[in-house]
Amino acid sequence: MSSPIAGETPLAATDRLFFGGQHSQLDRDAAERIMAKSLAGADDGELYLEYRESEAISLDDGVIRSAGFNTSLGFGLRAVAGEAAGYGHAGELSEDALKRAGATVSAVTAGHSGTSAEPPHASNARLYSDANPLAAMEFAKRTGLLADIDAYARGKDARVRQVMASIAGEWQAVQILRPDGVRVGDIRPLVRLNVAVVVEANGRRETGSYGTGGRFDYGHVTSDAVWRGAVDEALRQALVNLESVPAPAGEMPVVLGPGWPGILLHEAIGHGLEGDFNRKKTSAFAELLGKRIASPEVTVIDDGTLPDRRGSLTVDDEGTPTNRTVLIEDGVLVGYLQDRLNARLMGMRPTGNGRRQSYAHAPMPRMTNTIMLGGRHSRDEMIGTVKRGLYAVNFGGGQVDITSGKFVFSASEAYLIEDGRVTAPVKGATLIGNGPDALTKVEMVGDDMALDPGIGTCGKNGQGVPVGVGQPTLKLSGLTVGGTAA
Numbered sequence: 001m002s003s004p005i006a007g008e009t010p011l012a013a014t015d016r017l018f019f020g021g022q023h024s025q026l027d028r029d030a031a032e033r034i035m036a037k038s039l040a041g042a043d044d045g046e047l048y049l050e051y052r053e054s055e056a057i058s059l060d061d062g063v064i065r066s067a068g069f070n071t072s073l074g075f076g077l078r079a080v081a082g083e084a085a086g087y088g089h090a091g092e093l094s095e096d097a098l099k100r101a102g103a104t105v106s107a108v109t110a111g112h113s114g115t116s117a118e119p120p121h122a123s124n125a126r127l128y129s130d131a132n133p134l135a136a137m138e139f140a141k142r143t144g145l146l147a148d149i150d151a152y153a154r155g156k157d158a159r160v161r162q163v164m165a166s167i168a169g170e171w172q173a174v175q176i177l178r179p180d181g182v183r184v185g186d187i188r189p190l191v192r193l194n195v196a197v198v199v200e201a202n203g204r205r206e207t208g209s210y211g212t213g214g215r216f217d218y219g220h221v222t223s224d225a226v227w228r229g230a231v232d233e234a235l236r237q238a239l240v241n242l243e244s245v246p247a248p249a250g251e252m253p254v255v256l257g258p259g260w261p262g263i264l265l266h267e268a269i270g271h272g273l274e275g276d277f278n279r280k281k282t283s284a285f286a287e288l289l290g291k292r293i294a295s296p297e298v299t300v301i302d303d304g305t306l307p308d309r310r311g312s313l314t315v316d317d318e319g320t321p322t323n324r325t326v327l328i329e330d331g332v333l334v335g336y337l338q339d340r341l342n343a344r345l346m347g348m349r350p351t352g353n354g355r356r357q358s359y360a361h362a363p364m365p366r367m368t369n370t371i372m373l374g375g376r377h378s379r380d381e382m383i384g385t386v387k388r389g390l391y392a393v394n395f396g397g398g399q400v401d402i403t404s405g406k407f408v409f410s411a412s413e414a415y416l417i418e419d420g421r422v423t424a425p426v427k428g429a430t431l432i433g434n435g436p437d438a439l440t441k442v443e444m445v446g447d448d449m450a451l452d453p454g455i456g457t458c459g460k461n462g463q464g465v466p467v468g469v470g471q472p473t474l475k476l477s478g479l480t481v482g483g484t485a486a
Contacts, residue, residue: 010130010314011185014175018049023073024093031098035077036179038102043114044080044340045105046318047177049093050359053134054170059146061162067143069134074359079105080341081112087362117344119182120320127307127314128215130187132171137218142167145222153197153231159242160235161205162198167191169218176319184319190214190310190466192455193221195230199238206244206427208237209412213454214308237394237413240425247414247429247483253389254431254479255382255417259450260394262469265300266370266458267400268407268435273327273335274353274365275342277402284405284436285333293333294439297375300328302337304352304368310454311369311468315352318363322352328439339365357463367458369468375445382444382475384420390429390481391415391422405435408482428484438476446473 019028031047039045055069075098076089086108088101149165169191176184192213198205210233212221221227256264277283285293304322306312313322318340327335338346339354342365355366383391391414398409411429415422451470458467 009185010187011175011183013130013187014049014173014185017051017173018093018175023051026093026095026098030095032177034095034098034102035177038077038106039079039109039179041109041112041114042079042081042116044117044344045078045179048076048078048317048356048359049175049177050074050172052170052172052358053132054168055134056166056168057142057146058164058166059150060164062147062150064143064146072358075101076356076359076362077101077105078362079109081108081114083345084108085341085362089360116180117340119178119180120184120315120318120350122321123184124305124314124321127305127312129189129217131189131217133169133189133191133217134171137222142218145227149195149227149231152228153195153235156231156235157199157239159199159201160197161200164196166194167221174317176315176317178319182319184315186314188313189216191216191218191221193227193230194455195234197231197234197238199235199242201242204242206238206241208234208239208241210234210237211453211455214310215312216308240413241427244425244427246485247426247481248416248485249481249483251478251480253386254476254481255386255389255391256471256474256476257391257393258446258448258471258473260452260469261392262370262372262452262471263395263456264398264407264409264431265372265471266367266456266467266469267398268405268433268438269300270302270367270370271400271402271460272405272435273337274367275336275338275346276365278336279342279346282403284403288333289336291333292331293436294328294331295442296331297445298328298331298439298442299326299373300371301326301373302353302367302370306369306468309369309451309468310456310466311367313368316354317356318350318354320350320352320354322368325351325353337365337367339363355465357465361463364461366460366465367467369451369470371449371451371470372445372472372474374447374449374472377444377446379446379448379473382446382473383417383422385444385475386417386420389417390426391417392429392431400435405437406433407435408432426483430482432480432482438479441476441478442474443477444475448472
């Protein structure tokens with residue numbers, strides 16, 4: 001589908017797409033009639049329509065290893081009665097498919113006579129462009145860019161042995177309809193560039209990587225300054241890792257760098273503040289609302305309203321405008337992330353965090369851009385207070401147990417701190433701890449808050465959605481470091 005006509009609203013553009021368009025046999029009046037019948041007696045529910053174009057191209061050692069393009073179109077129909085939810089979906093837009101889904105979801109409302117929940121109000125200003133990034137640049141230029149990345153990386157340093165690069169983009173159009181007549185449309189671009197470089201010296205090989213992206217067109221990641229900067233950063237990390245020594249092990253002070261290390265905040269703390277886990281009392285933070293859980297220097301927000309950011313949404317996947325939601329304020333737990341279902345059952349307001357991977361998935365509370373706000377200390381001041389510890393600048397994979405709050409994260413770039421100075425890079429460091437406990441160990445919060453470069457994807461219950469993170473440099477009084485030193 002072509003991009004919206006100039007000046008056209010997302011609602012008007014999605015009307016053209018979903019009702020009587022090239023790929024649809026659905027009439028809007030019929031859709032609203034079937035939806036209203038299916039959701040009669042429900043406490044809440046919606047019809048979610050989605051069209052998506054996506055592509056991914058990858059290069060390895062100068063050769064395009066994969067190139068894929070996909071389109072999808074479908075709907076999800078949900079009826080909510082009390083805590084129960086019925087969900088039906090189909091990969092087509094037709095009255096017959098919608099009627100079949102309606103018969104399925106209406107089973108949860110049998111004998112139920114709920115009062116429909118208050119609809120979402122208004123909408124945010126547009127947070128990103130309507131333009132389709134896949135249509136704005138020729139395919140040959142995207143593959144040519146990957147070849148340029150390979151050549152540039154190899155020309156930078158004779159120790160480069162392998163270059164891997166990928167570029168991916170998507171264009172998603174959604175419309176959410178409610179039985180009370182409220183309709184909301186949104187059009188969402190998303191692009192990402194990733195580079196990894198393998199270097200070798202004296203028989204040792206190490207890797208460095210960097211990625212960037214957001215809700216804009218390809219031009220933001222294909223400019224010379226951006227892609228060359230990505231290669232330079234990936235190469236820098238790889239060369240640092242060539243000089244790394246085995247990481248020490250044990251309990252020690254840890255200083256976390258700004259930006260992407262906020263992924264630890266996202267995993268170890270953010271998930272535990274999602275409404276469903278707290279309503280069911282399976283979160284380590286359940287029933288702590290209004291209580292001090294961290295240092296007074298700690299304030300954490302989830303902000304889905306930041307322009308062009310990977311985790312931002314003009315409206316969430318239930319039609320609620322996203323918000324700047326304060327979760328922890330001056331160390332006190334003041335809020336949870338809510339979709340409509342959990343907010344209603346907990347007697348709270350939705351926060352615009354109802355998200356789904358696609359039309360085939362029901363929404364649930366998810367993070368958008370989760371950020372710890374800046375404090376008053378400099379990085380050098382924090383490093384200077386550490387006799388022996390770890391400075392973790394970049395992270396790879398990690399995992400967390402929501403109920404206990406326990407987490408394990410691997411550091412892809414980290415350094416020793418000795419006598420108040422950053423010294424040797426280390427390899428094989430993992431951070432092990434407990435989210436609620438780690439919050440109480442935050443001793444100093446830096447004045448250098450930074451957002452990640454636009455690479456986050458969050459998994460929950462089998463669904464993946466794009467997210468953002470951010471934080472300043474932080475000093476924690478002690479975490480368990482798993483190392484490789486003998």
